[in-house]
Amino acid sequence: xxxxxxxxxxxxxxxxxxxxxxxxxxxxxxxxxxxxxxxxxxxxxxxxxxxxxxxxxxxxxxxxxxxxxxxxxxxxxxxxxxxxxxxxxxxxxxxxxxxxxxxxxxxxxxxxxxxxxxxxxxxxxxxxxxxxxxxxxxxxxxxxxxxxxxxxxxxxxxxxxxxxxxxxxxxxxxxxxxxxxxxxxxxxxxxxxxxxxxxxxxxxxxxxxxxxxxxxxxxxxxxxxxxxxxxxxxxxxxxxxxxxxxxxxxxxxxxxxxxxxxxxxxxxxxxxxxxxxxxxxxxxxxxxxxxxxxxxxxxxxxxxxxxxxxxxx
Numbered sequence: 001x002x003x004x005x006x007x008x009x010x011x012x013x014x015x016x017x018x019x020x021x022x023x024x025x026x027x028x029x030x031x032x033x034x035x036x037x038x039x040x041x042x043x044x045x046x047x048x049x050x051x052x053x054x055x056x057x058x059x060x061x062x063x064x065x066x067x068x069x070x071x072x073x074x075x076x077x078x079x080x081x082x083x084x085x086x087x088x089x090x091x092x093x094x095x096x097x098x099x100x101x102x103x104x105x106x107x108x109x110x111x112x113x114x115x116x117x118x119x120x121x122x123x124x125x126x127x128x129x130x131x132x133x134x135x136x137x138x139x140x141x142x143x144x145x146x147x148x149x150x151x152x153x154x155x156x157x158x159x160x161x162x163x164x165x166x167x168x169x170x171x172x173x174x175x176x177x178x179x180x181x182x183x184x185x186x187x188x189x190x191x192x193x194x195x196x197x198x199x200x201x202x203x204x205x206x207x208x209x210x211x212x213x214x215x216x217x218x219x220x221x222x223x224x225x226x227x228x229x230x231x232x233x234x235x236x237x238x239x240x241x242x243x244x245x246x247x248x249x250x251x252x253x254x255x256x257x258x259x260x261x262x263x264x265x266x267x268x269x270x271x272x273x274x275x276x277x278x279x280x281x282x283x284x285x286x287x288x289x290x291x292x293x294x295x296x297x298x299x300x301x302x303x304x305x306x307x308x309x310x311x312x313x
Contacts, residue, residue, distance in 0.1 A: 080110025
């Protein structure tokens with residue numbers, strides 16, 4: 001007698017049922033890209049994929065049925081979700097034989113960025129956002145001792161290393177810098193996501209401003225509930241201007257940044273490369289590793305500034 005599958009653990013509030021697809025499939029004839037599309041709007045699974053063999057198989061079957069091993073576009077509007085689901089989806093998409101293009105329509109944050117890294121080409125809307133941070137546990141009613149918490153810490157560190165693998169393969173940034181960007185909860189606009197190598201290109205849709213309509217209330221609630229500390233000013237302004245979408249902070253929280261506005265494009269690129277995030281929190285790194293990191297950054301900065309001199313000559 002076969003064992004009855006266990007009900008997955010709910011990670012986020014919502015209306016989905018266990019094993020229910022959280023993605024939407026769109027035929028090529030009805031899509032904006034002219035290719036078969038899979039759209040992600042909301043959480044990357046309200047339920048954990050831990051010990052779940054059913055939902056991953058559904059996603060794989062839908063991808064292959066829709067794409068027929070040909071080109072597929074994935075549209076991303078997600079503020080994160082279950083890291084196990086994101087990791088499994090990354091593997092499924094990477095193994096798909098056809099070309100996969102990822103379009104970040106508005107936001108890819110947290111676990112959603114791992115899924116985005118699976119694309120053969122990743123594009124972001126000019127008004128889009130990209131955010132990476134450290135993984136975390138969701139605690140339910142539980143009694144934890146020191147040994148259990150230490151094991152959980154080791155699990156989180158292992159998960160972080162797995163996420164860094166996906167970021168490193170796409171961006172080419174050093175693991176030390178990626179680790180620091182994650183710890184610092186790094187929010188990126190479209191241009192910075194391209195500069196850091198997470199995204200290949202910026203695309204320009206029909207001119208419009210970034211707005212959160214009433215049907216995006218989940219995004220507002222998620223941003224507030226997750227209590228991000230470095231929320232970009234553009235998003236803060238949108239939230240403050242639309243109090244009907246949820247309980248918002250009375251005043252926007254300051255965004256911590258070491259950057260200052262620079263009009264010159266070459267100077268802006270050099271400033272981005274010299275961001276000290278890559279050299280923060282370097283405890284445990286040897287002097288040789290630190291020197292290599294510094295030399296790498298200095299070389300990239302000189303290269304950008306050299307382009308400026310040639311352009312101005």
